[in-house]
Amino acid sequence: MSEPNVPRKCPVDVAFKSQSGTAVALVCGSWNCPTCSKLLAREWARIAKYGVDHIGETAWFWTLTMSRKVKTREKAFEIMPTLWNSLRMAVQRASGLWLYIAFVEGQPHRAYMPHFHVLGSVPSWRDFAEIAVAAGFGYQAKEKPITSDGAAGYVSKYASKQGWDAPRGFRRVRASRKWPRPPDEPKDKYLVRSNSETLYGFLERVANTTHRDVGELYEDYRLTIGDPIDAAEWMQTNKIDNQLDEL
Ligand SMILES: [Zn+2]
Numbered sequence: 001m002s003e004p005n006v007p008r009k010c011p012v013d014v015a016f017k018s019q020s021g022t023a024v025a026l027v028c029g030s031w032n033c034p035t036c037s038k039l040l041a042r043e044w045a046r047i048a049k050y051g052v053d054h055i056g057e058t059a060w061f062w063t064l065t066m067s068r069k070v071k072t073r074e075k076a077f078e079i080m081p082t083l084w085n086s087l088r089m090a091v092q093r094a095s096g097l098w099l100y101i102a103f104v105e106g107q108p109h110r111a112y113m114p115h116f117h118v119l120g121s122v123p124s125w126r127d128f129a130e131i132a133v134a135a136g137f138g139y140q141a142k143e144k145p146i147t148s149d150g151a152a153g154y155v156s157k158y159a160s161k162q163g164w165d166a167p168r169g170f171r172r173v174r175a176s177r178k179w180p181r182p183p184d185e186p187k188d189k190y191l192v193r194s195n196s197e198t199l200y201g202f203l204e205r206v207a208n209t210t211h212r213d214v215g216e217l218y219e220d221y222r223l224t225i226g227d228p229i230d231a232a233e234w235m236q237t238n239k240i241d242n243q244l245d246e247l
Helices: 034-054 073-095 128-134 148-159 199-210 214-226 237-241
Strands: 013-017 023-026 059-064 100-107 113-120 141-146 173-175
Touching (some): 034 100, 034 148, 073 100
Antiparallel strands (some): 100 113, 100 173
16 A cells, blocks of 8 residues: 555544454555554554563663754755765664664754664663764754663653654654564454445444444444544554564
8 A cells, every 4th residue: 555645534434343343543644644643653652662661771862953054945955865874774773773763853943954862772882972973963963871761751751742844755663673562462353344235234233243233333433433532442553563673
């Protein structure tokens, strides 16, 4: 499925779990979608917090900015993957295994020039600004130790901000494959409405499978369509896995 650049109305529809009958929002999973950017930020905050609790050492929060020589966002988005790779290789050369999650975010006071926030498992081995500049980033670079609550807080604060206008296909999140991940919850099958099915026909089918009352199912449907953030569970885990670096 291609990543839609134009936000569409989310959730697209509501499905039900076949065993429990719990309502689940079907969502587009794009950072450009106001609903899904909140869902993605929440999911990444959970992954960030879990990882910081499980890497077994202090986690470090890095901020890496664009050099003043970079004048436009277009240019910044173009060079960011290269700068990121330089940094990643430098850290791995200096430290061996590096576990990280990195987020690209716009700097509001610099016309939303994109910059990196990184949660990682190793501290700098020399002056951090020098490491940043050697990789092609700007001198404005910061490092501080963090707790798991701090990590979750940073991620939800930065990642859910609006004003995200990266080019199509740009990866907003990069994570090392070995970043500790929360265990997968047991998967249930989803009952999804077919194109030819009326809403009532669909809910009747769900009622027959789950032995839930049609009226209650309709109420859950309405709540989930209206408020997917609170009424639904996250079901786009494939979107998360697509963000992983090959490591
Ligand atoms: Zn969406």
